[in-house]
Amino acid sequence: MRTNWMAIAALLLSGLAIFSNGWAEELSGKTIDGIRVIRMEAFRYGYRPDPVVVKAGEKVRLLLNATDVTHGFGIAELGINRKLPSGKVTEIEFTAPETGTYTIYCTVFCGPDHGEMEGRLVVQ
Ligand SMILES: [Cu+2]
8 A cells, every 4th residue: 555655646746847847838829930939918917928938949039019008028048128118019039048937027117016027938
């Protein structure tokens, strides 16, 4: 009986490991002419999709639409800091960095909860 519980625990743990490594995440957007094109929305107080999932080393083009007020889009590790004027689509291109999870910050004051506006870029 004792070994059975150990086996179950091991199975659960390996399942958790797979999940936390992001293997289960589906890639965002679609590849057009070798570039991963992803339509995104910025709104009070978040981003859609969240997370944005891409593959390490690929070219990424985000088409960002700020749907309510003007927001920002910043990823410190990639040196990206862009303003997203409301009501228009802003294009942001970069090469996906190494595997990991990167935080997307809103860099333009957009309301009382601006400081909590975050998203995630998952590179796998
Ligand atoms: Cu914002």
